[in-house]
Amino acid sequence: MFQGQGSVRPPPPYRHDIPRYHSYSKRRSGCSCFGCLSCCCCFIFSFILITAALSAFFYFYFEPKAPRYNVTNFNVLEFKTQPDLSLYTEFVVSLMADNPNKNIGFIYGKDSSIVVSYSDSTLCSGQLPAFHQGPSNVTMMDVILKGKSTFGSGLQQALMENRNSGRVPLHVEVKVPVIMVVADFQSKQIDVVVNCSLIVSNLTPGKKANILDTTYYEGMIIERTYIDLN
Numbered sequence: 001m002f003q004g005q006g007s008v009r010p011p012p013p014y015r016h017d018i019p020r021y022h023s024y025s026k027r028r029s030g031c032s033c034f035g036c037l038s039c040c041c042c043f044i045f046s047f048i049l050i051t052a053a054l055s056a057f058f059y060f061y062f063e064p065k066a067p068r069y070n071v072t073n074f075n076v077l078e079f080k081t082q083p084d085l086s087l088y089t090e091f092v093v094s095l096m097a098d099n100p101n102k103n104i105g106f107i108y109g110k111d112s113s114i115v116v117s118y119s120d121s122t123l124c125s126g127q128l129p130a131f132h133q134g135p136s137n138v139t140m141m142d143v144i145l146k147g148k149s150t151f152g153s154g155l156q157q158a159l160m161e162n163r164n165s166g167r168v169p170l171h172v173e174v175k176v177p178v179i180m181v182v183a184d185f186q187s188k189q190i191d192v193v194v195n196c197s198l199i200v201s202n203l204t205p206g207k208k209a210n211i212l213d214t215t216y217y218e219g220m221i222i223e224r225t226y227i228d229l230n
């Protein structure tokens, strides 16, 4: 995963010097050229072998795993429909950030986002705190999300019906820039994306909503390529 960062330069090519010394007397013959070529091949081959061995060592020694996030609690502070059909919401979402790695730490960057939406309309949003999470660490955090959404009467009706039935489907999208730390090396920034489909029991202000069901979709964006982690 961070081969580029962690790769150690192979030992200097000692082999290169030995054949050159031996073939010194017949430097101009075709044979020495062939020797040089095979030496070059040999060097490339050992380079590939060493790189592969280092990657395998890295992979099996460090066993890199992506951090995991779970929504553990969902509290509704405000949920007010305004006369102009807009909706003001304020939630406190408790998140558990789990770093299962024994040898890898994570630095969570500032530009994170957490967005709660209902049926494709954003209700509210907020940010995760930036912090450094050491190896084998589980950190709980409460995130306050606030937002005002312009909400058509159709959606409002649907939301009211869902509230009455006690099952409100919400979508929580978490995006965090993460830097991996292995010993003294730091990886490039990677965006970890977690989508969570959440069904909560109610959206009544001041009441803790029970989380009835959750489904997580987790992925990473490395250099604009999305990698599915499910």
Ligand SMILES: *[C@@H]1O[C@H](CO)[C@@H](O)[C@H](O)[C@H]1NC(C)=O
Binding pocket: 131, 132, 133, 134, 137, 138, 139
């Ligand atoms: C986990 O990391 C956080 C943030 O660095 C720290 O405050 C907390 O004490 C750590 N927990 C354990 C169990 O080490």
Ligand SMILES: *[C@@H]1O[C@H](CO)[C@@H](O)[C@H](O)[C@H]1NC(C)=O
Binding pocket: 173, 193, 194, 195, 217, 218, 219
């Ligand atoms: C997360 O949800 C957003 C918005 O619904 C979507 O664009 C994105 O592809 C989803 N990502 C994953 C990992 O499911």
